[in-house]
Amino acid sequence: MEPTTIREGYLVKKGTVLNSWKVMWVVLADDAIEFYKKKTDNSPKGMIPLKGATLTSPCQDFTKRMLVFKVRSAKNQEHFFQATHLEERELWVKDIKRAITCLQGGKKFARKSTRRSIRLPENVNLSELYVLMKDQDKGVKELKVEKDKRLFNHCFTGNTVIDWLISERKARNRPEGLMLATGLLNEGFLLPAGDVSKDGAEKGAECVFLDQTEALYYFADSGFFCEGYSSDEDVIMKEEFRGAIVKQGCLLKQGHRRKNWKVRKFILRDDPAYIHYYDPTKPRDTRWMAISLRSSRQMRYTTTCRLQQPMSARTGSKPFKASQRRENNSIRSIPWSGEQ
Structure with missing residues (x-):
C-alpha cells in the first residue's frame, strides 16, 4: 500500500x-x-x-x-x-x-476525532461557529498582549472565548463552553500561542483548551505573529514593518537580472500595505526587499537593510558605488494592473 x-x-x-x-x-x-x-x-x-x-x-x-x-x-x-x-x-x-x-501504536495515521474524543453533539457545526467567532463586529476581539518580553498580535485569552460562547448562547455554562472550545482546538480552527496554552495542547492524549487569562490562542487563518523571539526583532522600527501581517509563506520568485526562479519567503502587511520578501535560508536580519502597495498605478520597490553596512559602504569605495548603480538600474517600477 x-x-x-x-x-x-x-x-x-x-x-x-x-x-x-x-x-x-x-x-x-x-x-x-x-x-x-x-x-x-x-x-x-x-x-x-x-x-x-x-x-x-x-x-x-x-x-x-x-x-x-x-x-x-x-x-x-x-x-x-x-x-x-x-x-x-x-x-x-x-x-x-x-x-x-x-x-x-501500530495504527494508521488519523487526526484526532473531536466528536468521539469529547462527545461533541452531532448538531454542532464547528465551521459555522468559527465563522461567527471571527466576525469583526460580534465575534471574539483580537488583541495585542505583552507577555514574557514578547508581544503577541491578533490573539485572545482562553477565558475570553468561553465568555463569548456563553454570551452568544452557544454554550449554557463554562464546562459546555470548554467542550466546544476544545473541539475548535482539536480541529485546528484555534491554535495555541503562548507557553501555557501550548502545554495544555501537548500534554496527554488529547488537546485541552484552557479557560484561563494566561492561556493565549489565535485564529488559524488570522494575521497572528509574535515579536520578541530574539533581541534582533527590536530593531525593526521602519514604517513599512508596522502593518499587521495578513498572509505569509513561501513562493517561487523570478529574479530581476538572471530570470531564474528561487524560493523566497513573502509577508503581506496591511496599514501600511507592503509585501516584504527575503531569502529564507539566510538569517532574517540580513536583507529584506519591500514592495509598496499604495493606491497608485505603479508598484515601488525599496530595499531595507537591518545590519550595519560594511566598511566599503560607509567609506563609499568605488567597487561599492558601482555595485549600487548596477542594482539600482535593475530595480524598475512595473505597472500595477490590479483594481484601484
Whole structure:
C-alpha cells in the first residue's frame, strides 16, 4: 500500500554533511519524511524513517535561527528543519508527532476525532461557529498582549472565548463552553500561542483548551505573529514593518537580472500595505526587499537593510558605488494592473 501524504510544503533544511541551509520541498508521509531539491523532482534527495524517531520543538541549537525543530531518527541521525513562521512550524510539529505516535501504536495515521474524543453533539457545526467567532463586529476581539518580553498580535485569552460562547448562547455554562472550545482546538480552527496554552495542547492524549487569562490562542487563518523571539526583532522600527501581517509563506520568485526562479519567503502587511520578501535560508536580519502597495498605478520597490553596512559602504569605495548603480538600474517600477 502506498504511503499516505499528510503534509507537504517548503521548509529550510540544514545539510547533513555541510552546514549550509537550503530550501527543500518536504513531504510528510505516514511512515517517513521525504525532502526534494525541487517540488517538481520525481525522486527525493533524502528520506527520514519515522519509526523510532523523536521530535524536538522548539530546537534552540542555533542562536541566530528561529522556528527550528529537530527530528532524530532511530539511528541517531539528526535532521534540522526551519519554518518561515510560527503557525507553519506548529502545524508541521503537530502532524509529525501524530505520525510517530501512530507508528508506535501500530495504527494508521488519523487526526484526532473531536466528536468521539469529547462527545461533541452531532448538531454542532464547528465551521459555522468559527465563522461567527471571527466576525469583526460580534465575534471574539483580537488583541495585542505583552507577555514574557514578547508581544503577541491578533490573539485572545482562553477565558475570553468561553465568555463569548456563553454570551452568544452557544454554550449554557463554562464546562459546555470548554467542550466546544476544545473541539475548535482539536480541529485546528484555534491554535495555541503562548507557553501555557501550548502545554495544555501537548500534554496527554488529547488537546485541552484552557479557560484561563494566561492561556493565549489565535485564529488559524488570522494575521497572528509574535515579536520578541530574539533581541534582533527590536530593531525593526521602519514604517513599512508596522502593518499587521495578513498572509505569509513561501513562493517561487523570478529574479530581476538572471530570470531564474528561487524560493523566497513573502509577508503581506496591511496599514501600511507592503509585501516584504527575503531569502529564507539566510538569517532574517540580513536583507529584506519591500514592495509598496499604495493606491497608485505603479508598484515601488525599496530595499531595507537591518545590519550595519560594511566598511566599503560607509567609506563609499568605488567597487561599492558601482555595485549600487548596477542594482539600482535593475530595480524598475512595473505597472500595477490590479483594481484601484
